[in-house]
Structures are given as structure tokens and as C-alpha cells.
Amino acid sequence: MQSKIARFGGVVLIDAHSVASRANKLHGELKDDIYLGDRDGQSNSGWLTAEVEGSCRRAGLKVVRNDPYKGGYITDHYGKLPDVAALQVEMCWRLYMDEADPQDGLRHPRFSAFKKTLEGVFSSLAARIKLHKQVSK
Numbered sequence: 001m002q003s004k005i006a007r008f009g010g011v012v013l014i015d016a017h018s019v020a021s022r023a024n025k026l027h028g029e030l031k032d033d034i035y036l037g038d039r040d041g042q043s044n045s046g047w048l049t050a051e052v053e054g055s056c057r058r059a060g061l062k063v064v065r066n067d068p069y070k071g072g073y074i075t076d077h078y079g080k081l082p083d084v085a086a087l088q089v090e091m092c093w094r095l096y097m098d099e100a101d102p103q104d105g106l107r108h109p110r111f112s113a114f115k116k117t118l119e120g121v122f123s124s125l126a127a128r129i130k131l132h133k134q135v136s137k
Contacts, residue, residue, distance in 0.1 A: 043079025
């Protein structure tokens, strides 16, 4: 991590996960699409969470912050380091596959569409990072 910070001046860490939307021991049924965890604003200064949230909302996704997922060890540990902005992103399975039949996930009709949605979200984030780097020079 330190070598990346030295080389680039900072690091953006996205800890991406997917999750079943059915209720379990950790939470009730997940009705939103994307769950962002930034340790209640502690793992980045706010710009990263706002950027990903805004991109997801513009793509038509329902987004929640820090409930029920606040970010786990990776987000907490690395988000405390200087020059590191960390964010956990939980995506519900139903966005890209049939939760009752996950074996056909890659072939599910929603998979390709959601892949394009994610490409848009993270392309927007990459453009924001590049712009921020140019402005801060």
C-alpha cells in the first residue's frame, strides 16, 4: 500500500462484495440495491462515498449508506491510513442474477446490463480521480 501511495500520492480502495437480499442473522431483507459502508464517514473524507453514491443513483439504483453494512476490516484498517480513501460496496444479487438459481449468474440476462452499469459507475469514479489529481498538482 505504501508503495502505491508513494507512487501515486494516494490510494482509492473499493472493497466490493455481493450479497443475497433475503433476511439472515445479520440483517432483515435488503430492499435497496447498493449498500455503501464508510465506517460512518471515517474511512474517507466523504468525496469517495458521495461520488459512488451519486453515480449509482444516476444509474437508477437505490443506495443506502452504513446500514446494515458499515464496512469491515479492510475498510476500517486501510481507511485509517493517511492518503487512503476506502469504501465497501455491497451489491444485491438480484441486480445481476436469479437469487434462487445462482449457478447461471454469468448467463443471466441481467448480468450483462449490470456489468455495463458498474462500468459506468467506476468510469465516472476514475474520471473524478483523474480530475482531482490534475487540480491538486
